[in-house]
Amino acid sequence: MAKRSEHTQEELKALILSAAETIVIEEGFPALKVRRIAAEIGYTVGSIYMVFINMADLIVHVNAKTLDALSAQLGQVQACGAEHSIEALAMTYLNYASDNFNRWRTVFDYAPTEKTVTPDWYQEKVTDIFSPFKAQFAELVPELSGDNSNRAARALWFAIHGICLLSLTGQDDKTRIYDIEETLVLLIRNFISGWRTNFIK
Structure with a gap:
């Protein structure tokens, strides 16, 4: 560990985020405590609050890195016809959630209070996840x-997320991932079929 004086504020920020991410990945969101982070990096709690406004600010930055990683994977999905593309996006989302469960779950486990203001830049990252489905x-x-159209696409997105969350939560046996994939395909195809039927003259 380098001496405290050897870290610039940007380096300290990266150090804090790295430690916080490691805690989340290895132990999940409930283990993410500011004193724990301080102990991991050899700094005081006050030093962390010199970089981040409060714990909510730190969590938002941790979750932002998760959203960036998820968005990058969704961005790699190759267009292959709209219906197949939606299925491919859903599978990519599921696979990311399954492979990075603690990180992914933290995005949704963190519940901001009424006094917490979600930064616009963070909301844009959330929107980026939904945009390909839309x-x-x-x-x-x-x-x-x-x-x-936006409401219908959002309903489909919520359903996809709901299946992933309900299926993966508390599931130790990841061999069931195939069953989840089949459920997602069934949902998507029937949802789309229903809307198409509404417009058949």
């Missing part, structure tokens, strides 16, 4: 436009 759904059902 774009592919709009291509599939062009007759449904504007707010209605």
Whole structure:
């Protein structure tokens, strides 16, 4: 461990985030405590609060790195027809959640209080996760436009997320991932089929 004086504020920020990420990955969100982070990096709690406004600010930055990683994986999905692309996005989302469960779960386990202001830059990262699903759904059902298209795409996205969350939570046997994939495909195909049927003349 380098001496405290050898770290710039940016280096200290990276050190704190790295320690926080490691705790989350290895032990999950409940283990993420500011005193624990301070002990891991050999700094005082006060030093951490010189870099981050409060614990909520630190958690937002930890979750932002998770969202960036997830967004990068979703961005690698190759277009292969809108319906197949949605399925591929769903599988990518599921695989990321399964492979990085503690990190992924922390994004949703953290519940900001009424006094907590979510930064605009963080909300943009959340939107980036949803955007590919929204774009592919709009291509599939062009007759449904504007707010209605957004609501329908969001409903599909919530359902995909819900299946992943309910299926992975408390599941120790990851061999069941195939069953989750089949459930996602069934959901997506029937959801899309239902909307297409509504527009058949």
